[in-house]
Amino acid sequence: MNNHKIGFIGGGNMATSLLGGLIADGQFSNTIWVSDPDVDKLDKLTQRFQINTCIDNKALVEQVDTLVFCVKPQALKDVVFELRDMLKNSNPLVVSIVAGIRESDISRWLNYSAPIVRTMPNTPALVQSAATVLVANKQVSSEQRDQAESLMRAVGVTIWIEDEALMDAVTALSGSGPAYLFLVMEMLEKAGHKLGLPHDVARLLTIQTAFGATKMALESTEDLHTLRKYVTSPGGTTEQAINVFQQGNIQQIFDEALAAAHKRSVELAEQLGGA
Ligand SMILES: NC(=O)c1ccc[n+]([C@@H]2O[C@H](COP(=O)([O-])OP(=O)(O)OC[C@H]3O[C@@H](n4cnc5c(N)ncnc54)[C@H](OP(=O)(O)O)[C@@H]3O)[C@@H](O)[C@H]2O)c1
Structure with missing residues (x-):
């Protein structure tokens, strides 16, 4: 090349x-x-x-x-x-x-x-x-x-x-995906601050945790579900948080969010590519 x-x-x-x-x-x-x-x-x-x-x-x-x-x-x-x-x-x-x-x-x-x-x-x-x-x-x-x-x-x-x-x-997954991950990180940072962490500490912990988890996923041959299970001990703190996410039907929220992005992508392609 x-x-x-x-x-x-x-x-x-x-x-x-x-x-x-x-x-x-x-x-x-x-x-x-x-x-x-x-x-x-x-x-x-x-x-x-x-x-x-x-x-x-x-x-x-x-x-x-x-x-x-x-x-x-x-x-x-x-x-x-x-x-x-x-x-x-x-x-x-x-x-x-x-x-x-x-x-x-x-x-x-x-x-x-x-x-x-x-x-x-x-x-x-x-x-x-x-x-x-x-x-x-x-x-x-x-x-x-x-x-x-x-x-x-x-x-x-x-x-x-x-x-x-x-x-x-x-488009719905990786095109718009960085914004979804920023949203999740934004929410983690805010929730950490509400628990008493100073803003700069909550921000650093959020970003480094996202980076570290991403690096682990990239370097591992395990699927994402298994990696999550590894850090979710029965009766531990993580399990408590995961239960709350699942009671809130987090998978359904993601399904609906990506379906909405997908629908908009189809509409935009029709508008932009028409004529
Ligand atoms: N940014 C992303 O993360 C991302 C991700 C996926 C896909 N894309 C796609 O990548 C494309 C470029 O995005 P970008 O963020 O680089 O946009 P950008 O920074 O606005 O760059 C587009 C450039 O094209 C110039 N331009 C406008 N009319 C032109 C013409 N007739 N001939 C030659 N150059 C012309 C613009 O000049 P003026 O500013 O003077 O108009 C501008 O410098 C977009 O179509 C976007 O959908 C971007």
């Missing part, structure tokens, strides 16, 4: 994270292009990463083997319409990180049989710890799959799905 030329349309938060990860992974900075309407943003990216930048999306397309759409969902259709004649000629791999816009919509807007990989990263990409799901259409070669995967691995772990319809479930 080191000499493979990659262009990012949109030089915002996600593109910046991907750039940082790619360069740390050994991608040569002179093989990377970014286009964005904001010249100051581009200057900062050039200073930080020594990459190529331009305000003209078409000038970028002339240079690259892989094109990565990193604009907001509302901006994508115009970008695709602006570039599609050029793309049809050069036929690069198209990777989209744009939330909520389906491969079939991008393909329809492009109006040719483009190789497209749709990805769904999440916010921890900003600290190179994303969980990213990828789905490829049938025009994508195995070499292009590898290219898309190594691009997204620059900001965390990757996993492929074969059925794009599952992207709404992915």
Whole structure:
């Protein structure tokens, strides 16, 4: 991938994270292009990463083997319409990180049989710890799959799905998931403070406990239920708390919350990708 030329349309938060990860992974900075309407943003990216930048999306397309759409969902259709004649000629791999816009919509807007990989990263990409799901259409070669995967691995772990319809479930779980975990941590912190812990102590204990539990889960071969059982001694303190959560039907609350997020993801895809 080191000499493979990659262009990012949109030089915002996600593109910046991907750039940082790619360069740390050994991608040569002179093989990377970014286009964005904001010249100051581009200057900062050039200073930080020594990459190529331009305000003209078409000038970028002339240079690259892989094109990565990193604009907001509302901006994508115009970008695709602006570039599609050029793309049809050069036929690069198209990777989209744009939330909520389906491969079939991008393909329809492009109006040719483009190789497209749709990805769904999440916010921890900003600290190179994303969980990213990828789905490829049938025009994508195995070499292009590898290219898309190594691009997204620059900001965390990757996993492929074969059925794009599952992207709404992915959105409900990992896309929105960081916010659910922040909510749980927020509640732990508040409950600890109510028991008398100073705010800073409750905050540190909450964050380190979440980090430590996550690290244990990542490093263990046991499932999550078993890990929970290990720290829940019969008659102990943890069991008392777990009983309260279960009496409050916590699984049903999570089921309903994810179903609501899933429904909204389907609605947004209809709105954003329509027409
Ligand atoms: N942030 C996340 O955690 C996350 C997670 C999953 C997916 N995503 C997806 O990633 C995409 C990018 O998110 P982000 O947080 O990086 O957004 P962002 O910081 O707003 O970056 C988007 C960039 O695209 C630029 N842009 C707008 N119109 C353009 C055009 N026609 N040509 C070239 N560049 C253009 C914007 O410039 P202006 O600001 O001047 O408009 C902005 O610099 C979104 O579609 C989002 O759904 C983000």
